Amino acid sequence: MIRMMSEKEPIHIRQAHLSVPFVYRTMQEVEERRNQTPDLPHRHDYFTVLVVEEAEGTHQIDFTNYPLRPNTVYFVSPEQIHHVTLMQPTPRGHVVLFRPDFLQNYSIAPAQLYDMDLFFNCDESRPIELTATEMRQLQPFLSAIANEVAESNLQKWEAVGAWLKLFLVQCKRFKAANYLPNKPLDKRKSEIVKQFKNDVEQLFKQFHKVGDYADRQLLTANHLNDVIKAETGTSAKDFIQNRLVLEAKRLARYSELSAKEIAYQLGYEDVAHFSKVFKKAENVAFTEFRTNLPNV
Structure with missing residues (x-):
């Protein structure tokens, strides 16, 4: 009900x-x-x-x-x-x-x-x-x-x-x-992807750059991005931003925090930068997204 x-x-x-x-x-x-x-x-x-x-x-x-x-x-x-x-x-x-x-x-x-x-x-x-x-x-x-x-x-x-x-x-x-694609399993690439995904889930508010996650695996940012793109179809940068945007959408829907407060919670000191990231991912401004949310 x-x-x-x-x-x-x-x-x-x-x-x-x-x-x-x-x-x-x-x-x-x-x-x-x-x-x-x-x-x-x-x-x-x-x-x-x-x-x-x-x-x-x-x-x-x-x-x-x-x-x-x-x-x-x-x-x-x-x-x-x-x-x-x-x-x-x-x-x-x-x-x-x-x-x-x-x-x-x-x-x-x-x-x-x-x-x-x-x-x-x-x-x-x-x-x-x-x-x-x-x-x-x-x-x-x-x-x-x-x-x-x-x-x-x-x-x-x-x-x-x-x-x-x-x-x-x-x-x-x-x-x-x-569901899994029928392709040869590369154990090392699989390990890189799994650690990257888990690191993003734990650290997405703290680290926004691919290089931060590459450092945790002693990889270059380019190599990490190549592996993530090849194995998931999504670039490492987009993967990180998708997680940030998901959390922003959660907070927009279920909190009374302002856009500035949400940006700060997600690790952005500049609300304009946060708004730019959100609009690029969702093709709509954050304020417009929030205004148009349906009622529960």
Whole structure:
């Protein structure tokens, strides 16, 4: 159920926290909670995996709307803003929530998680669409997680961590089979791209220049740019600016900060420079973008 807002009503982004390291719920359980507390776009400090078996509606992740489709898995990283709108009262599926510290404590290093390319790097957050057969292959992992969470078995959370890792590995295999381009794997280039993406996600407010990221890998700026362009189709400079612009759009939509304050938060001392970067990326001035944002 979505609450309509007037044009003058300020919009605040809710920060959702997870009080425990790991949570499993069915989609139906989540929807029952939503009926008691209306859901609005919100930002998590934890990872979310939404496994849809049957549902109709929309899953908005940042500024992209993805239709909720049967046999589809959606991944949301900490700090992403998302919102689910359901068109049917009884969805079927699974919701898995876990904090970064759960990964560290139970067998999955954060770097290993990002290496799976399932969760957010600013150029990709596309869900994985599966066949009915592939979805059935995920069911044993999800059932095992649900059973472990419900019981009080010895080394319960170690088992949950192991099943979660197997589930994510299987999702990675499906993604590799369905989406990755058919080209020879260059391990070194792959490592450069992964570190660059992770560095940008962590440091985009601090470092705006390709050379800053090249220095972290002991590369020249030209070489880093060549690798990123060849492997992703996007130049390193554009990748950095796309991440900055995404954060600017989030703040424009869900905060009352002025353009100058947003520019400062993103590491720009000159608001005119920030405005130039934004307009080049979006083909619209920042103030115009903000003025034309639709109501929730």
